[in-house]
Amino acid sequence: xxELSLHLLDIAENSVAAGAxxxxxxxxxxxxxxxxxxxxxDNGKGMDAATVARVTDPFVTSRxxxxxxxxxxxxxxxxxxxxxxxxxxxxxxxxxxxxxxxQHSNIDRMxxxxxxxxxxxxxxxxxxxxxxxxxxxxxxxxxxxxALVKEELQGVPMTEPVILGFLHELLFNGVASxxxxxx
Amino acid sequence: xxxxxxxxxxxxxxxEALEKRRVKTAxxxxxxxxxxxxxxxxxxxxxxxxxxxxxxxxxxxxxxVVTQTGCIGMCEKEPIVQVVIGEQAKVTYGKVNPETARxxxxxxxxxxxxxxxxxxxx
Numbered sequence: 001x002x003e004l005s006l007h008l009l010d011i012a013e014n015s016v017a018a019g020a021x022x023x024x025x026x027x028x029x030x031x032x033x034x035x036x037x038x039x040x041x042d043n044g045k046g047m048d049a050a051t052v053a054r055v056t057d058p059f060v061t062s063r064x065x066x067x068x069x070x071x072x073x074x075x076x077x078x079x080x081x082x083x084x085x086x087x088x089x090x091x092x093x094x095x096x097x098x099x100x101x102x103q104h105s106n107i108d109r110m111x112x113x114x115x116x117x118x119x120x121x122x123x124x125x126x127x128x129x130x131x132x133x134x135x136x137x138x139x140x141x142x143x144x145x146x147a148l149v150k151e152e153l154q155g156v157p158m159t160e161p162v163i164l165g166f167l168h169e170l171l172f173n174g175v176a177s178x179x180x181x182x183x
Numbered sequence: 184x185x186x187x188x189x190x191x192x193x194x195x196x197x198x199e200a201l202e203k204r205r206v207k208t209a210x211x212x213x214x215x216x217x218x219x220x221x222x223x224x225x226x227x228x229x230x231x232x233x234x235x236x237x238x239x240x241x242x243x244x245x246x247x248v249v250t251q252t253g254c255i256g257m258c259e260k261e262p263i264v265q266v267v268i269g270e271q272a273k274v275t276y277g278k279v280n281p282e283t284a285r286x287x288x289x290x291x292x293x294x295x296x297x298x299x300x301x302x303x304x305x
Contacts, residue, residue: 001225010224017253063220065256071221114229121232125219125251152193160200161243164236166193 001074003113004038004102009121010071011040011098016126017062018044020095023122024132027115029104031138031180036104036112043095052088075100082106116175119144120168124158133171140178144171203245213247213292218263220254226261227280234281235264238288247292260303266291277303 001007008025015023020042028037047055054060056076061069076086083103090096102109119133123146133144149158149167158167217223217232232249239247255263260277264287267273274297276287283301290296 006224006229009219009229010221013219013221013224013251013253016251063254065254066258069221117229117233120236121219121229121251124236124249125217125232148190149193152190153197156197156200156204157248159236159239159247159249160204160245161240162196162199162203163193165240166189166196168236168240170189 001078001110003111004036004078004109005113005115005118007071007075007078007100008038008040008115009118011075012118012122014062014071014098015040015042015044015096016122016129018042018046018096020044020129022130022132024134025119025122026134027112027136028134029112029137031104034104036102036109037099038101039097039099041095041097046092046094046096047088047090048092052090055088056086072098078102078110082109116172119171119175123167123171124164127158135175135178137178137180142174142178144174200245203243212269214267215247215249215288215292216252216265216267217249218253218255218261219251220258220261222254222258223261223263226258228262230281231262231264231279231284234284235288238285242288242293244288244292257303263303266297268292268295273305275303275305276301 012023012025022043024041026039056072058068058070058073063069079086079100079102083106084101086100088098115135123131131146135142156163158164215235217228219228235249257263262279264276264279264284265273266287278301286298290298
C-alpha cells in the first residue's frame with residue numbers, strides 16, 4: 001500500500017465484512033503534537049480477546065481463499081516504523097475499534113493520499129452501512145454523516161449519475177477544505 | 184457536513200435522477216462488482232472503482248448498481264471486476280486498470296460486447 005487512505009479502505013472493508021451497520025472513520029492530523037491518528041470504529045460482530053491477539057499475525061485471516069491476511073500486520077508495522085502504534089479494541093456482539101497513530105513528520109510515514117476517493121468508494125460500494133467520516137487537520141474539521149443524504153434521497157440510488165456527481169463534489173471539496181495549502 | 188443549501192440541491196438532483204430513470208429503457212439491471220480485498224486494494228482497485236464511477240457521472244449512465252466483494256482467490260489477477268447484466272452469466276475480468284475499466288463500461292455495459300482480452304475463465 002502506498003497511501004494511508006488505502007490502508008483505511010482496507011480496514012473499513014473488515015468492518016463491512018463483520019456485518020457493521022454503522023462505521024465511523026476518524027482521521028486527525030495534529031501538526032503541533034506531530035501526530036497523525038486514524039481510527040475505524042464499527043458495530044459489527046466483534047472479536048474475543050484471543051482473536052484480537054492473533055489478528056495481527058500475517059498467517060491469521062478470515063478469508064478462506066488464501067492462508068495469509070496482510071492488511072492489519074502491514075499497517076501495524078508501518079505505524080511502528082514511525083514511532084506509532086496500532087491498537088485494536090473489540091467486544092463480541094458489540095463491535096471493533098482499530099486505532100493507528102504515526103509520528104506525522106516521520107520520513108518513513110507514507111502519505112495520507114486520496115482520502116476523498118476512499119470515502120466515496122466506501123459510501124457507494126457499501127450503501128447498506130451508515131458511514132460517518134470525521135477528518136480534522138489541526139482545528140479545521142470536515143464532518144460527513146451519510147444519514148442526512150440517504151434520508152433526502154428516499155431510496156434513489158447513489159449511483160444515479162447526478163447524485164454521484166453531487167457526492168463526489170461534496171466529499172472532494174470537504175476534504176480539500178481542511179487540508180493546509182501547500183506552498 | 185451537507186449544509187442546508189447543499190441538501191436543497193440534493194432534493195432537486197433527486198427529482199432529476201427520478202426523471203432520468205423513468206426515461207431510460209431497461210435492458211436488464213446492470214451490476215458491476217469490484218474486488219476490494221487487501222489484494223485488490225494493493226493492486227489498485229480504488230482507482231479502478233474511481234474510473235467506473237467517473238464514467239457513470241460523465242456519460243450519465245443510469246441504473247448501474249456498483250458494489251464490492253472480497254478476495255475471490257485470484258490475487259495475482261487483481262484488480263478484478265465482475266459484470267452481471269440482467270439474467271446473463273457473470274463475466275469476470277482481471278487486471279482491470281482504470282483504462283480497462285472504461286473499456287468495460289463502454290463496450291460491455293454500453294453495447295453488450297464483453298472485452299475478451301481481459302475476461303478470466305472462472
